[in-house]
Amino acid sequence: MQEALKTLEAAKVAASPEKLAAIDDDIAAFQEIYDMVVTEAAKRRERLPAMQANVDAAQAKYDEAHSRTSGLQAELDKALEALGDEEPSTATKEHIKQLRREIMSAERREKSCEDDLHSYRRRLESQERQVQDSESEAEEAKAHIDEDIAKRDALLDDLKKAQTAYDDACKAYEEAKAAADKAASPEITKPTETTPPSGSAQPTETTQPTGSSATGKNTPPSSTKQANSSSGKQADTTAGKLANTGDAAPSAIALAAVAAAGLGITATATRRLKNSK
Structure with a gap:
């Protein structure tokens, strides 16, 4: 030039x-x-x-x-x-x-x-x-x-x-x-978004037991053992669902959902025992 x-x-x-x-x-x-x-x-x-x-x-x-x-x-x-x-x-x-x-x-x-x-x-x-x-x-x-x-x-x-x-x-x-x-100049790459696995289970909402339509009173639980048994079964069921998704490493959100479900069931059983007394 x-x-x-x-x-x-x-x-x-x-x-x-x-x-x-x-x-x-x-x-x-x-x-x-x-x-x-x-x-x-x-x-x-x-x-x-x-x-x-x-x-x-x-x-x-x-x-x-x-x-x-x-x-x-x-x-x-x-x-x-x-x-x-x-x-x-x-x-x-x-x-x-x-x-x-x-x-x-x-x-x-x-x-x-x-x-x-x-x-x-x-x-x-x-x-x-x-x-x-x-x-x-x-x-x-x-x-x-x-x-x-x-x-x-x-x-x-x-x-x-x-x-x-x-x-x-x-x-x-x-x-x-x-x-x-x-x-x-180095190429600027966009960060990839992490999406949860398609089969991961979402945390389920815990609902309070409803009263009988005839009497309007709460039906007392049979025993604390039944409540604990139900709690364990539900936790096992949720864990089983997570296992059936085929994910090798469940996400932190899914594990938190399992723990929350277990705590919610335990709290419900405790209240029922107090009411029965």
Whole structure:
């Protein structure tokens, strides 16, 4: 967990609000440059068709001027060849002079058209280079923007992963601690309740003898020996019942019940003897 915490702290430092703000400022600056050069490149590219048309027109004029010069030169060469060694007539001389003057004029025209053609070509080529330069600057600005965005996203992604790893480490630590505490603490068991055996006899209540319904007087006992005999028999009977339950060790409550029953019977017999006297 400590290692995960160190990683999280390092990720927080790397992706601090100040550093993220600096990256965002760089992105905004390069975005401004990108928008500017893209707009400029688009404007310059719009001029290319018209400039290409100027080049094409200049090329046509040059071709026409060159063709005229070539035609006049061919006509002059033909006239001189036809003349041979003969002395040219005045008309022939005048025609040759005229051809030479036209050739000189055609050559000047051709040279002018050639200069115009080169000028239009240079302008077109310069415009194309400017368009290419603007597009290259736009590509460089876009590359910087993409790089900064990737850097910012990577820092945020590392921070998110570090936070997740730290949370998982804390959860694992808490689970391990809870398991260790549970294993170290002794189990608390509830005491078992002791229940008397199902067949144990409960102490019986001793009732006073009732009088005769005819006379309303108590019937005197026959003798003390009979009372003691009855007492002994009842005690033996109660003990026998306890023995028949199958309990190896009768409970203290059951033994007390037997003793109480014996004492109650003895007390009853004593009172009867006193009343008979």
